[in-house]
Amino acid sequence: MPALTHAALDLLDRQDPLAGFRGRFALPDGVIYLDGNSLGPLPRATPGRIARTVAAEWGESLIRSWNDAGWISLSARIGDAIAPIIGAPPGSVTVADSTSVNLFKLLGAALALRPARRTILTEAGNFPTDSYIAHGLATLLAQGHTVQEVEASAIADALGPDVAVLMLTHVNYRTGAMHDMAALTRAAHEAGALALWDLAHSAGAVPLDVQAAEADLAVGCGYKFLNGGPGAPSFLYAAPRLHDALRFPITGWFGHAAPFTFDAAWQPASGITRALAGTPPVLSMAALEEGVALMRDAPMALMREKSLRMGDICATLLAEQCGTFGFRVLTPSEHARRGSQFSIAHPAAYPIMQALIARGVIGDVRMPDILRFGLTPLTLRYTDLWDAMAVLRGVMATGEWREPAFQVRRTVT
Numbered sequence: 001m002p003a004l005t006h007a008a009l010d011l012l013d014r015q016d017p018l019a020g021f022r023g024r025f026a027l028p029d030g031v032i033y034l035d036g037n038s039l040g041p042l043p044r045a046t047p048g049r050i051a052r053t054v055a056a057e058w059g060e061s062l063i064r065s066w067n068d069a070g071w072i073s074l075s076a077r078i079g080d081a082i083a084p085i086i087g088a089p090p091g092s093v094t095v096a097d098s099t100s101v102n103l104f105k106l107l108g109a110a111l112a113l114r115p116a117r118r119t120i121l122t123e124a125g126n127f128p129t130d131s132y133i134a135h136g137l138a139t140l141l142a143q144g145h146t147v148q149e150v151e152a153s154a155i156a157d158a159l160g161p162d163v164a165v166l167m168l169t170h171v172n173y174r175t176g177a178m179h180d181m182a183a184l185t186r187a188a189h190e191a192g193a194l195a196l197w198d199l200a201h202s203a204g205a206v207p208l209d210v211q212a213a214e215a216d217l218a219v220g221c222g223y224k225f226l227n228g229g230p231g232a233p234s235f236l237y238a239a240p241r242l243h244d245a246l247r248f249p250i251t252g253w254f255g256h257a258a259p260f261t262f263d264a265a266w267q268p269a270s271g272i273t274r275a276l277a278g279t280p281p282v283l284s285m286a287a288l289e290e291g292v293a294l295m296r297d298a299p300m301a302l303m304r305e306k307s308l309r310m311g312d313i314c315a316t317l318l319a320e321q322c323g324t325f326g327f328r329v330l331t332p333s334e335h336a337r338r339g340s341q342f343s344i345a346h347p348a349a350y351p352i353m354q355a356l357i358a359r360g361v362i363g364d365v366r367m368p369d370i371l372r373f374g375l376t377p378l379t380l381r382y383t384d385l386w387d388a389m390a391v392l393r394g395v396m397a398t399g400e401w402r403e404p405a406f407q408v409r410r411t412v413t
């Protein structure tokens with residue numbers, strides 16, 4: 001590759017087949033947003049949609065909107081819209097609750113499918129809520145379940161005869177490292193275990209095919225790469241071959257076969273609908289539907305190509321422009337092993353990121369020492385990477401990050 005120049009990146013921007021998508025987001029001036037992996041930006045269609053949902057559907061039509069505006073089918077409808085993004089067939093994905101709650105439900109259902117086994121196998125350093133949920137469920141069940149947490153390289157060897165479910169996050173939230181979903185699912189199946197995948201950093205970020213990988217269960221996040229808005233509901237998937245046998249630990253009326261017969265006894269709805277618990281947050285669902293609709297228009301092959309190229313450019317620019325400041329790249333360089341973020345380590349990660357944010361370059365920090373930059377091909381330009389790196393160089397070269405204001409810890413990092 002010739003030495004990277006601003007002009008070369010500008011040419012890439014002008015040739016970028018995805019360039020038109022940027023205009024479909026409301027992005028503030030003076031900001032380079034590198035945190036779409038944590039909170040996706042606002043699609044321009046969303047405010048109008050929410051306003052209509054509030055004023056017309058709620059304000060005018062009132063309770064009639066459950067039928068007339070299709071509120072009652074939002075979970076199934078958005079699930080079917082997400083399905084192709086993760087390679088799932090229609091009717092196998094639904095939307096509800098938070099990722100944490102859906103993990104609880106799926107993990108509970110998985111353990112019930114393997115009643116003779118007692119181990120939940122996961123990766124050490126998984127996103128904490130995933131681990132918390134597993135431990136909490138094991139304690140609640142009080143049947144001797146344990147959570148075994150091993151390094152990535154030890155997963156295959158740990159798949160012994162007591163493992164009920166292998167629960168993994170596909171793309172690591174700290175490093176951006178990506179697992180081979182098909183290979184690990186196969187290994188889990190050979191050991192007689194189920195495979196449950198957390199796609200929080202994968203859906204809308206990397207090509208996914210849960211069906212080809214034969215994944216059993218999956219969960220994912222609505223507010224990250226799917227741009228569903230803060231606190232957007234989560235999605236969950238179960239392979240159709242499992243649907244009839246699935247028993248979720250929360251048996252609410254939205255998962256009932258006929259909620260509006262108000263039967264005294266709970267009967268599971270058919271298919272993935274039985275995973276639902278209670279009334280969905282309609283305003284948040286409306287926002288999520290817009291985010292997902294936008295993402296479905298985006299060709300994943302082009303997104304992936306741009307995302308990988310952006311990651312390579314970040315690594316090159318970091319080496320060329322910030323090589324003397326002691327950063328260490330954490331994201332794997334190998335394309336097949338990375339998601340859609342660029343993570344680097346530095347002992348002063350926190351104040352450095354605050355200094356970047358003060359200059360309009362927004363990423364985030366995962367303590368103690370990781371700076372994360374989300375690579376979202378629909379909103380970022382190649383020249384944004386150049387500009388962001390120039391700001392990083394300035395912050396480091398001047399020592400600006402040492403200012404006292406940047407040392408103050410806020411609640412959300």
Ligand SMILES: *Cc1c(COP(=O)(O)O)cnc(C)c1O
Pocket residue numbers: 098099100101127129130169173198200201221234
């Ligand atoms: C973002 C994320 C979550 C979020 O869980 P919520 O319940 O929506 O807060 C869970 N797991 C992983 C791996 C994540 O990246």
